[in-house]
Amino acid sequence: MTTKRVNFESVIRELLWYLSGENHIRNLRRHTKIWDAWADADGNLETAYGHYWRHFPSATKGENGQWQVREVDQIRYVIDAIKRDPNSRRLVVTAWEPGNATTSKLPPCHYTYAFHVINGKLNCHLTQRSGDIALGIPFNLAAYAALTQIIAQECGLSVGKFAHTIVDAHIYCAKPGSETADYDHVEGLKKQLTREPLPLSRLVIAKKPIDELKFEDFQLVGYQCHEAIKFKVAV
């Protein structure tokens, strides 16, 4: 994202937090405040993407008629599946748990993604139910680019294409002088539209097993950007 500064550290810290599978932000919040508004005082979240990525509850009915739940590590599943059969069309990760969605303060926005391998390249298709164009989407673009590169490196592939479907793509707006005026994103985005894109940066990630990656293993080379634009988040 070159037409405004995006906080690279927050993007990578959040992604590593997803990959940790944690359902709280007690570690994440030491590095970035981006999730604080949705957590309780103890740092617990009703819906944590990474927890579903790594520990999705899968229920099957046993012979005694009782439901039995086991956890599915979907990241491990896609990595193993890509290595075993790159032609697989089942390389899907989902963070949408219907039971959780009925009760959560914030069910997942970017709720499912599928990988696709062709000619040694890893493509990623992300689907998002709701996308805040000014604040959320630039973050999501950067995070899934990094995630795809991590999975590609783990599987000995290079990165290919990215497709991203946003069902409700929205821009927050408010009349100047109104009570909610501070939350308007339209003026900031209009300013961003006038800026010339700059040459793109390159992400270098240490070649390590996925569960050993730390923030220091990510290096953004040659990041040039226009200055940050202040967008206030609607909670």
Add this chain to the structure above:
Amino acid sequence: MRDVSRLAALMEEHTMQVYLDLVRTVLDEGTFKPSRTGIDTISYFSRTIRSIWRKGIRS
């Protein structure tokens, strides 16, 4: 398929443009829609953006 590689080159130059086009589409063609947060939005139904990563991730 020479157009495909030309397209890839174009996309690389304009990955940022993909995002700016999305901003423009929602601003120009979106519809007023109130939201759960109490802040109103300009909303556009279903948009898919695509980009090509060449020589590693560039974004």
